[in-house]
Amino acid sequence: MTAALSIRNLQKTYDNGFQALKGISFEVQPGDFFALLGPNGAGKSTTIGILCSLVRKTGGSVSIFGIDIDRDFPGAKQQLGVVPQEFNFSQFEKVFDIVCTQGGFYGMPRKLAEERTEKYLRKLGLWDKRATQARMLSGGMKRRLMIARALIHEPKLLILDEPTAGVDIELRRSMWEFLQEINAQGTTIILTTHYLEEAESLCRNIAIIDKGEIIENTSIKSLIKTLSKEVFILDCLEKLSEAPDFGSFDGRLLDEHSLEVTVEKGQSLSELFAHLSAQNVSVTSMRNRANRLEELFVSLLAENKKQEAEMGE
Amino acid sequence: MSVSPQLIWTSFSTIFRREVRRFMRIWPQTLVPPVITMSLYFVIFGSLIGSRIGEMGGYSYMEFVVPGLIMMAVITNSYSNVVSSFYSAKFQRSVEELLVSPTPNWVVMSGYVLGGVARGLIVGFIVTVIALIFTSLTIQHIGLTILIVFMTSVLFALAGFINAIFANSFDDISIIPTFVLTPLTYLGGVFYSIELLSPFWQALSKLNPVLYMVNAFRYGVLGVSDINVAWAFAGVLLFIALLSGWALHLMRHGKRLRH
Numbered sequence: 385m386t387a388a389l390s391i392r393n394l395q396k397t398y399d400n401g402f403q404a405l406k407g408i409s410f411e412v413q414p415g416d417f418f419a420l421l422g423p424n425g426a427g428k429s430t431t432i433g434i435l436c437s438l439v440r441k442t443g444g445s446v447s448i449f450g451i452d453i454d455r456d457f458p459g460a461k462q463q464l465g466v467v468p469q470e471f472n473f474s475q476f477e478k479v480f481d482i483v484c485t486q487g488g489f490y491g492m493p494r495k496l497a498e499e500r501t502e503k504y505l506r507k508l509g510l511w512d513k514r515a516t517q518a519r520m521l522s523g524g525m526k527r528r529l530m531i532a533r534a535l536i537h538e539p540k541l542l543i544l545d546e547p548t549a550g551v552d553i554e555l556r557r558s559m560w561e562f563l564q565e566i567n568a569q570g571t572t573i574i575l576t577t578h579y580l581e582e583a584e585s586l587c588r589n590i591a592i593i594d595k596g597e598i599i600e601n602t603s604i605k606s607l608i609k610t611l612s613k614e615v616f617i618l619d620c621l622e623k624l625s626e627a628p629d630f631g632s633f634d635g636r637l638l639d640e641h642s643l644e645v646t647v648e649k650g651q652s653l654s655e656l657f658a659h660l661s662a663q664n665v666s667v668t669s670m671r672n673r674a675n676r677l678e679e680l681f682v683s684l685l686a687e688n689k690k691q692e693a694e695m696g697e
Numbered sequence: 698m699s700v701s702p703q704l705i706w707t708s709f710s711t712i713f714r715r716e717v718r719r720f721m722r723i724w725p726q727t728l729v730p731p732v733i734t735m736s737l738y739f740v741i742f743g744s745l746i747g748s749r750i751g752e753m754g755g756y757s758y759m760e761f762v763v764p765g766l767i768m769m770a771v772i773t774n775s776y777s778n779v780v781s782s783f784y785s786a787k788f789q790r791s792v793e794e795l796l797v798s799p800t801p802n803w804v805v806m807s808g809y810v811l812g813g814v815a816r817g818l819i820v821g822f823i824v825t826v827i828a829l830i831f832t833s834l835t836i837q838h839i840g841l842t843i844l845i846v847f848m849t850s851v852l853f854a855l856a857g858f859i860n861a862i863f864a865n866s867f868d869d870i871s872i873i874p875t876f877v878l879t880p881l882t883y884l885g886g887v888f889y890s891i892e893l894l895s896p897f898w899q900a901l902s903k904l905n906p907v908l909y910m911v912n913a914f915r916y917g918v919l920g921v922s923d924i925n926v927a928w929a930f931a932g933v934l935l936f937i938a939l940l941s942g943w944a945l946h947l948m949r950h951g952k953r954l955r956h
Contacts, residue, residue: 437955440951440955457799466797481715488712491708492707
């Protein structure tokens, strides 16, 4: 099967000599919901910039649904929709015009562009704002406007560069639902985000990029399985004056109603609860201290940094 | 897949329509000021001072100055429309809407340039109508007149496009109009015939490209010119070809548009 996105040995060195991408390679399969993660300055936006021609690569190859961008960039661009990190529309144009005009840039007849504009503005809850100048919209509405604009030509591959940055929780969740809906309808989605909870709940596969190199490329499930331990916060019904005995687990009293327990790979939570129950400690709820993917992400970056330091020595 | 003719046409007409919509939306900034300025020129230079100057090139001063003033309005408006619109698109990053699309560079350039031409010609038409209040105009060579005004408009719209590509700030888009375009226009035979100048200044004036365009237009309207009109057409065509090539080269290499 032809990959939705195939990147081979992609390199980018800027004019000032900064090497943003040091030969990255990965593939995204059709229909996937893929997370491209990395700290600030890792090379995510450079990669996306190359895919949509705003950044010129200095080496390697990119194919979008089998179309090599060096051979037929216009053809590849027809398959691609991009929602950038920064707002990049005319602040003085009306919402409807911004979306409809983009259809024209993809060769869509006016009537079809108008129909699609209505369709996506309605889906994204912006139809009532169609005659409003973009500068009058809230931050969340501006993000949704960019999503509607990116979808106007109904691309097979949609790339979203931090689409939920600065968006409130309610709106973020409605955007997640919308993205899951279009993904279920067959659109391949690549997402970059700093909210790892978002990546964990939406995406199936992941690539982590750091300092211009891919340091992990696997499925989210496989990655989560590599966690050697998880730290949980347990909320207790009764007031605790001192920490109970945790048996073979490592734990501590956080405050009079909560405990922090580290569960190593292979240890059973049932065993922990049974142990606490025997001491009349009733647990009412539990949660991870931090997002699991976040813990892995931080540890992978730390490991990469350590390896680089060792190589430097 | 090569870019289809339908995509080229749709994309071009979308850019052109957006450009026209932009300058029509802000008509108090784009259409009214040149009309007021040119009306003042007609009143002061044509009517008040012109009546004391007498004939120039065999015509009343008002008749002489009208073609030059129309051309001046066309030149400045074609230039300023493209330079401000394309630079604003760069500044707000909305130019990325076009750059990420399959629209070829030459279509982007043509859309913006023709948008500038539309404004230049609309302002030129309004100024012509106002000029008719002050004097009667009988156009001697209608085809030549329309052709030279169109070509001049294209040339200066292209120059505005290149200025916008290079510009890094709003200051950068006013430097060329202030320090290059205005002096060239004022010294380009709009207000006087170069026959009034000494041989040295006449020779120097002939290095000014605006002189050729103004005189070619004046030839079309009045049938008189300080220069050979064929040279004017050849020169404008040559500059259009050179500036188009330069603009496309800059876009292809992503000058200040892509990284």
